[in-house]
Amino acid sequence: MPTSSAVISSSAHITLPIPLPPRRRRLFGFSSSSYPHHAPNRRSLRIGGSVSARFRACYVSSYGECGAAVGDSGLEEDNVDDIQMVRVCDKLIEVFMVDKPSSTDWRRLLAFSKEWSSIRPCFFRRCQERADSEDDAEMKPKLLRLGRKLKEIDDDVQRHDELLELIKTSNDIGGIVGRRRKDFTREFFEHLHTVTESYHDNPDEQSDLMELGNTCLAAVQAYDISSENMEALDTAELKFQDIMNSPNLDVACKKIDSLAEKRQLDSALMLMLTKAWSGAKESNMMKDEVKDVLYHLYMTARGNLDQLVPKEIRILKHILTLEDPEEQMSALEDAFKPDEYSKGAVGSLNGDSLYTTPEQLFNWIRTVVDSYRFSREGSFIREARDLMDPSIIQKLVVLQKIIQNQFM
Structure with a gap:
């Protein structure tokens, strides 16, 4: 069950974990x-x-x-x-x-x-x-x-x-x-x-x-949340220990890359790597070599995690940071226009090689807005959950109309 949800009472919105017609x-x-x-x-x-x-x-x-x-x-x-x-x-x-x-x-x-x-x-x-x-x-x-x-x-x-x-x-x-x-x-x-x-x-x-x-x-x-969190933490702990027990830094980084390729580099594991690096950075009793290793592991995981975010979500997040309507329009044009210096499949946006079509970006906005309206954020991809804010939803609706009127 598409996934559906239940809204209860005017003061509380709870997503039902089982889909409904x-x-x-x-x-x-x-x-x-x-x-x-x-x-x-x-x-x-x-x-x-x-x-x-x-x-x-x-x-x-x-x-x-x-x-x-x-x-x-x-x-x-x-x-x-x-x-x-x-x-x-x-x-x-x-x-x-x-x-x-x-x-x-x-x-x-x-x-x-x-x-x-x-x-x-x-x-x-x-x-x-x-x-x-x-x-x-x-x-x-x-x-x-x-x-x-x-x-x-x-x-x-x-x-x-x-x-x-x-x-x-x-x-x-x-x-x-x-x-x-x-x-x-x-x-x-x-x-x-x-x-x-x-x-x-x-x-x-x-x-x-x-x-x-x-x-x-x-x-x-x-x-359900408690059960999922406990299971996720147990799994992340095993992954973290496996990475830390690697014989050298290259092997550890390859393990992180492998997890990312399998889409198993989740937020729980990222939290553990972040805490390990943060704790080492603030410690006076840890050697600099250890700090460097943890920092390198953290950055490797962070880079892989960023790559897992759909390019349309990254484009949307960038455009939403722009307050000037003219800058937003320019960013949209860049996102929809292939870069002549690229291999033809990407565009240039804020330093990243990102390109999509008006139809694809429009569909992603519609998915986010519909998920918000039907209170299905619990089932939405985690990379886009920070878009599920009323003020951002309003901006997305405006952006959706611009794309539909100007580019479709």
Whole structure:
């Protein structure tokens, strides 16, 4: 999952570590006032537009016809007649076979429906009974497939409900995330969002669920960042020790070059090399030869790291340092114009041989701006993350318009 993210509450923006489809991106970025007055509650069923109005009407009418509408009619679930429940299940099976709801629609149906817990046992049993008695060779596997598919989804929803009840009653959500991180999936957060939607008629409960969603997302992100950082530091420590144990400076530099070629010269290793050089430089007890070696290693790593930055990002960073619009325009012209003294594939920009096309630079700006707008900076390349600043984004938007109007 393109990678997508979730924004929660107006005061906090947290990137969900698991990608989401576009229509589910803003999981908890809502208030109770944002819901339409006809939004569903726990006693009604209203699922997405991909399931026809006929499906919704049939579901509700089946209770009316059987006289067994649990909740709305006041009839207790335990008193629902078996024959009436079979009729309900048969009608639902017919609707499902015709309308073919998607997995997402089914998940929303089960999350919204308060009656499903009483229908569940009979429904799956009825699917099997009808399949066993079916003479039509084509219909029999369809009935079995319907029961099997919905059973898989129902099992998932029940697991999500179990986890939701657990975190509702816990004072240590971070501890639960640590033990059950794999259960906090995209589907779980979508389920939590759907359940939150269903409490339109209960603002207090809805608010509590929104807060719970915020807390869960924050705990998951904190856990993931901590895990990634620990793993990155452990890996960087091994690389650092390997470099420092080299027999001579040339071998050490070649190891750094090799890491750069493999794109394994990461920020954690660079931080260790920087700290080693900085500590040696300020020490009065270290020999100058050692300081020279550490400085050389630091500069070698720094040079390689700079080369890993896409040339378009380097061009953008240079242009953004220019305040004069005329200087910016001149820099753009230089970036788009091959240098006659070069081999024809590069241009000259601020002393570096850099060249790109208006289309490539425009696309990079669009990528950065879109990443900022959709709060996907956590998944963006690290070399461009320092561009993810509101003031810089505004400059990039202006620059994007200039490129589009003047060079494309």
